[in-house]
Amino acid sequence: MTEKKERVCLLQGNEACVEGALAAGVDLFAGYPITPATEIAELLSQRLPERGGSFVQMEDELACMAAITGASLVGAKAMTATSGPGFSLMQENLGFAAMVEAPCVIVLVQRGGPSTGLATLPAQADVMQARWGTHGDHPVIALSPASVRETFDLTIAAFNYAEKYRVPVILLTDASIAHLREKTILPAPEDIQIVNRKKPQVSPEEYQPYAPDADGVPPMASFSEGYRYYVTGCVHNEKGSPVLMDPEVASRLLTRLEDKIKRNRQDIIRYDTSHVDDAEILVFAYGSITRPAKEAVLKARQEGIKAGLFRPITIWPFPDEEFVQALGQAHTVIVPEMNSGQYAGEVARAVCDGGKQARVVRLLEMGSRLIHSDEITAKVREVARHGK
Amino acid sequence: MANDLRLEEYLREREFPTMWCAGCGHGVTVKGTIRAIAKMGWDKDDVLAVAGIGCSARAPAYCDFNSIQTTHGRAIAFATGMKMHRPNLHTVLLLGDGDCIAIGGNHFIHGAKRNIDLTVVVMNNSIYGMTGGQISPTTPHMCNSSTTPFGNFEEQINLCDIAIAAGATYVARTTAYHVNQMAALIEGGLRNKGFSVIEVVEPCPTGFGRKNEFKTPVAMYEWLRDAAISVDKARDLSPQELKNKIVTGVLHQSSRPEFITEYAKMSKKAQERAKSTGASLELMPEEMGKFPGYSEVRLSGSGGQGLVLAGIMLSEATIKQGKNAAHLQSIGPEARGGTSRSEVIISDGEIINPKITAPHVLLAMTQEAADKYCSGVKPEGIILLDSTFVKEVPTAAAKTYQYPVTEFARDTLGNPLVANVLALGILARLTGKLSVNALEDVVRKRVPQRVRELNIKALWAGYEIGKDLVQTDA
Incomplete structure (x- = not known):
């Protein structure tokens, strides 16, 4: 027996994703059944209640993305998992999450498309949907694992990037990795690095929810912590107030959203x-x-x-x-x-x-x-x- | 009660002036909502105000709560995630009519179905106001709008009826004219532990009134005053007499388990029962070193024969034997039937590309699978055919064994479902490399208790059958 609790197991890609999410501290999962991503929902429907977390099967994928974004704003590490058709439905609220800078993770297990396509077979057909699927310009981080172990690692990385940069992060896998099982050695919990969103250091009176620090990322107060503010998908100023007719404010916000990823690319790019x-x-x-x-x-x-x-x-x-x-x-x-x-x-x-x-x-x-x-x-x- | 209210304490005045037109009902409903919240005595930090899109959507901006304007129609779905994670937040939704029941209709139905503890105030002004007065699902029959130049020939929807049918536990209606009733009905919704809907029929002088012969905003409020009829009085009237009336009051109240509460109960039970998951696959040193450097195994048949599970158990057994393993599954869209393929790669080193090229071992449990895969097996390999289903033996270079696996499982062991484990037992002996002890260990872990002993029996029965097959062959 080794001193540290490494775990040797035969793990499926989707299972590794679940293990990664749990290791990263996922609090809430909202899902809707879809092949080839369903195992993630099935497993979390057991594992999350077992540790006091939240699992909900929503009425559609629009609702899944809405529920995780809402949960994120009240402080949860939140995730959903889907495939191409469901991801199309998530675009509306994915754009919202990017706009209001709600950290969240979307696991996209790609299958053959377009439309219903080939539900059980792999593809890489959503690479561009992951980047440009929503209306408007916003940054996105997408990670693509090549093995079961890497699915575990990158699920954790996805949560960490989401929390650090306040962006939706997409884990872009496919049916073949998702359903592949490999001998996997999971690291001991104490060897896993976890990042949590930074909190405001100022009083509620002084807090400006969209005023960035030097890294371009605003500290994030969760609703219910005494910082009452307004969140909107409209273009907003640093105070969070909608400003709809001022190109300066719009340009400043959208540029910052892009810049917070660009200026931190050294940390984000993995290859x-x-x-x-x-x-x-x-x-x-x-x-x-x-x-x-x-x-x-x-x-x-x-x-x-x-x-x-x-x-x-x-x-x-x-x-x-x-x-x-x-x-x-x-x-x-x-x-x-x-x-x-x-x-x-x-x-x-x-x-x-x-x-x-x-x-x-x-x-x-x-x-x-x-x-x-x-x-x-x-x-x-x-x-x-x-x-x- | 209104006399005690210090309204300004609840308003976010830096967002003023509001974007609403003169005579709009939204401000009236916001005040009614604030009055109800004030009556509850809640701390503003504990109140969450959620809206969607449209004129109504700006309501939370003007209220000094935890406020959010979400996307069009999705407010209830956002609030569901928020409430699950922070059940202590008193959550009030301020929705428009189109927002709530057109684009948001499915979320509305499912919120009511879950009976989740949200209070939904629907600011129903019968029109899409922000976009310039197009019909909404609540626009009355033959009214005018900017998208019904010949009159609205559709019937209006009754969102309260839908809420009741879908399972909401508190449903009420009022108008923007009846301000005291409004505050009281919203308070009733806040007090209800469950999904509450308060429909407030409102005027939209700009988008609706102008096109429908209401010359002034005052005329619209007079219409609300005159069309309203209490639910008690309405009870005695015929549908014909109720036409063009607005039935007000508490329309429905019931008691039903609430979503968050039920979830918490379920989660508490799950936490008590939770087992530690995922024991490490411990090595079995005495079983190691039996495999050559690299082997491919293909288990094939149809969905429902347990081949995926068999592949998993085989992989885990080889890991316990100190090997690296990868398992691939290929199944059709059918839950049962169709073709099924479960493949295992066993290697000493890194499995760079997990793909089967020419298997060393094949199990075929349907004729189709046998026909398709026998010829691809390596000449020095081994084939096991389940002769229950494989009647014609395809020509193959590899050594081929036949045994009625499923028949034996069904007739002798009493359950055809153990055919997969029986086959593993046979393969363990035929290959001479797969440890039956390691397999037994894995079967114990993977198989539910009620059939555990039967499966272990099947495994060892298979091993004995394998012995016979090898002896007969010799």
Whole structure:
């Protein structure tokens, strides 16, 4: 027996998400049944009441997002979980949460779309919905795990970022990671770092609910703690009062919302690389496709092809600088993804913005089949054969 | 009671002037709500005022409570999350008619269904005022609006009837003219421990009155005064006589378990019963080292045969044997039937890409599964076919065993549902690598108590069957 209470278990992706949420201190979960995310609701319907937390199955996903945002404003760490169709319904109140800076976590287990699509099969079709699904401009943080253990870690990270920066954070998984089970060693609770939202240091009379600290984030008083203020989805000033006809106030608010993420990007951007130092061909993969991509890169290396892997863990904001640095002198980027090239477009933009010349090759899967490592290897070989 | 009220103590005057038109009923209803709250003697810190979108939505801004304007129609859903986390907050919703019963109708119904302790004051002015006077669900028949140039041919909705039908425990109606009754009825709602609805019929001189022959705001208040009839008097009137009347008073009051209270009871029980979850999978040193470096196992059949659970147990048993394991499941949308595939990868090292290429072991429990997967098994591998269902044996390079697994489970063990564990027992022996002791340990943990012993019996029965199969083969 080890001194610290690490736990060895066989865990499913969705189960790891639940364990992560509990470790992060989730207080309330509002959900609505949807494949392939339902296990998260089922498990929390037991685990939350068992520890005095709140679980509620709402009437639809609009209500789920509303309930967690409301709970967040009264001090809860709150979460919901859904798939593409439900996420579409959440957009309205996701925008509200971003506007009123309510920390919350949305787990989005992607499945084949559009519409009802393929309920039980994986896809990466909501990458852009996660970024631009709501009306208007607002920042978002989205994290994409590639393993069960990482689902655990990133669920905790999602709560921590939400609390630290007062933003909705999206955990972007998919049916294949969600339903995959892996031998997982969960860390001892004392080894897990937890972040809680900062509270006001001033009296209720002096408190301005939307006056930021130097980091761009306003301290957050929860309702019921003696700080009575007004929360609105309208453009508002530092006091929280709606100001509807003043471009200065609107611009100041919306710029700050973007800036609080931009200026803290070093803390937010997570990524992983392998074999990039001398890579001529860079495979750019995320989420579940990371696994076959890694296998393909190893195989290409065995064949003497200078291939490398860049994997964004933070999907939004896009890791521009880190990617461009990893790109180095590579002449081609291969982007395998299970959609019509949603993220590849962003990769091409980053290549261009970074002043690079690399070609972006798309390897796309629209039928919800997991992209096989052999397909990626074949593409790497083909590119290697043709050179630049 | 109004004489004692120091209204200014409850108002957030820095937000004044209000955005409401002269003659609007919203200010009247806000005052009625404040009077009721003052009567309750609640601390302002303990009061939560929630609104949606529309003219009504600005109401919480003018009140010095914990105030929030949410999105259109969703106020009840926001309040549900808030109230769950902070049950001590006295929560009052100030909703418009469209906000409450058009776009918010589903949340309204479910709030009433849950009988959650929220007090919903519906400021019903029969129109969408902020957007310029379009019909709402409560616009009376043949009234004019900016989207019914030929008159409103739809019948109006009765939101109080809906609230009652959906399970609200306090439902009342009044008008913006009847200010004392309004305060008293809202107070009744605040006192009710459950979902309370107070509909206040209000004038909208700008959006409704002008288009419907109310020349002045005063004319609208006179209409409210004259159309109102108490619920007692209304009882003796026919539907025809009640046409165009506004029935006021407490329409419904009942007693029913309240959501937050019931949740707390359930949670308390759950906390008492809570078991520590997730014991670590301890290694069984005496069972280690039996597997080669890397193996793939495919369990296939149809939904309901317990193959996913079998795959999980197999994975956990190998972890106890010191291996790394990954489990993949592929199931169709059907809850029962359809095809089902449960696959296990067993490895000494990191499983870089959890994908089955050519399994070393295959279990097929339907003909379809056998036809589909037998040929893909590695030549040096092992196939077990459940001959209860697999009548035609597909050609395969791998060593193939047949046994009526489900039939034995059903007829000899008395329950076809243990076929999955029986098959694991057989596979343990056929492969010679999977520890049956480790499996027993896992089955004990995973299977519910009422069928635990039966499953363990099935596991060991399978192991014996496996012995026979190997001997017969030899």
